[in-house]
Amino acid sequence: MARYHIETYGCTSNRGESRQIERRLRDAGHHRVEGAEEADVAILNTCTVVEKTERNMLRRAEELEDETADLIVTGCMALAQGEEFRDAGVNADVLHWDEVPEAVTNGECPTTTPDAEPILDGVIGILPIARGCMSDCSYCITKQATGKIDSPPVEENVEKARALVHAGAKEIRITGQDTGVYGWEKGERKLHELLDRICDIEGDFRVRVGMANPKGVHGIREELAEVFAANEKLYNFIHAPVQSGSDDVLGDMRRQHQVEEYVEIVETFDEYLDYWTLSTDFIVGFPTEEPEDHAQSVALLRETRPEKINVTRFSKRPGTDAADMKGLGGQVKKDRSKEMTDVKMEVVAEAYDAMVGExxxxxxxxxxxxxxxxxxxxxxxxxxxxxxxxxxxxxxxxxxxxxxxxxxxxxxxxxx
Missing domain, CATH: 2.40.50.140 (Nucleic acid-binding proteins)
Known part of the structure; x- marks a missing residue:
């Protein structure tokens, strides 16, 4: 039986994939060690959100190669840019998430036992409800790794959530590339139904819903808001990345939604919930973003006042359509990012300041x-x-x- 070392980078969805890999390895009799030098095999679960992350992944793969007998590289960068590791001379097996346990177990097919510990980290349980998305964003490389949405049945995810609660989870984090389109490929969006069912599980715990693109949320915004209002176990929190306040730029990004739809989501949740948190993302410096487009993004931030905001400068990702566009200068992106970040800090500080005394x-x-x-x-x-x-x-x-x-x-x- 093998001794394995695993490292995970990126989002909670990646962490959830790593947990599933570990679960299958443990059930097959393998055991984890903390240092790569002590392992028979090291597993690197990668992220590739921006170019800096890509460089860090390559450097870490080179380090792990020197520390262990065998190296497996998986995750988003491995699946979307596996050739980068080969071009860098890294001697590793580049595999899909699902292929990792089988590679370590030499082709065996372990069966997950009912008593396997499902907690990922302390009292936080991570529940990936689906893999993939329905979007075709012009700048996104992750879709090359994850593909289209694949949603397990509601009952299957409810049972996974129940196992987390029974194992001691106090917070269940619902994750996926786009949770809002859960069930879409089967012709019916079921995120609200899934959340309602999970909240019916006995126990004291909270549920946080991960990233859901505005297009998916918009079609079920009323149903979702009703479920949030009816269930105290649900954190009153949604993460709907708008990415730009300009419909022209959203069109070039192929984001599927328009600004009005995002605003309608916010208005609906405002109607149903007195106290809730809006989280969103903005990409600044997209190649076709004109000064007036950036101004619209800043205005949208001020209008909707999300309490959690991620501001990212556009970074060309190989193999994407946006990589072929003529980019804006680095100083332009830097200046726009600073302006957006300054407004972000103002908005967030105001939200937290309003809590003082409550x-x-x-x-x-x-x-x-x-x-x-x-x-x-x-x-x-x-x-x-x-x-x-x-x-x-x-x-x-x-x-x-x-x-x-x-x-x-x-x-x-x-x-x-």
Missing amino acids: THEVLAVEEGTGDSVKCYDEAYRQVIVQNAPDHAVEVGDFVDVEITGHQTVYAFGDPV
């Missing part, structure tokens, strides 16, 4: 620095409880806190 129930999900713990309130806003042992607050606890201050992107809370 009392919220939070769930402690992981240890912070020193004696602090990281918690999330009912809208998935991060609250830090300092000197946690003095308050007898431990990871996995639900506790009421008074918000006493903030540091722009998170708040501080004292148990009451």
Whole structure:
């Protein structure tokens, strides 16, 4: 039986894939070691969101090759740009996620046992509900790795969620490349049904829904908002990446949605929920983004005021249509990114400042620095409880806190 070492980079969806790989390896009798030098095989689960990440993945693969007998590279960069590892002279097997356990087990087909531990990290359980997406964005390389949406039945995902809760999960993170189109390939979008069913599971836990593109959410926005309003177990949080405030740029990006649809999602959730968190993403400096397009993005940020915002400078990814477009200068992208980031910090700080003096129930999900713990309130806003042992607050606890201050992107809370 093999000793394996695994490293995971990128999003929670990647982490979920790694957990499934580990589960199958453990069930087949293999065991994990912490250092690659102690392993028979090292597994590198890669990310390829931007060019800097790509360079880091290549460097780490070269390091692992020197530290272990055999190296397997999987994940988004491996599947979309496997030739990069070969061109760099990395001696590794470049495999799809599903192929990794079989490669390590020499072709055996292990069966996952019912008592396998499903918790990914402490009290956080990650539940990938589907693989792939329905989009064809002109700048995206990840789709080359994941393909179109493939959604397991609702009941199958509910049983996985139930196993997580029974194993001790206090927070279930619903993940996927695009959770909003769950079930789309079968002619029926079922994210709201799945969430409602998971919330019916007995136990004290919270559920966070991962990234859902606006096009998928828009068609079921009323149904989703109703499910959020009816279930306290659901964090009042959605991550709907708009990417631009300009319909012209969205068209060039092939993003499927228009700005109006994104705004209608926000308005619908505002109608159903008094307190919730909107998370979104913006790409600045797309090749066809004119100054007026950028101004529209800034205006949209100010109008919808998301409490969590990811701002990314456009980066050409090989093999994508946008890579053939004439790009904007680096200084232009830098200046637009700075303007957007400045507005972002203003908007986020205002949201957290408004919480000061309020009392919220939070769930402690992981240890912070020193004696602090990281918690999330009912809208998935991060609250830090300092000197946690003095308050007898431990990871996995639900506790009421008074918000006493903030540091722009998170708040501080004292148990009451």
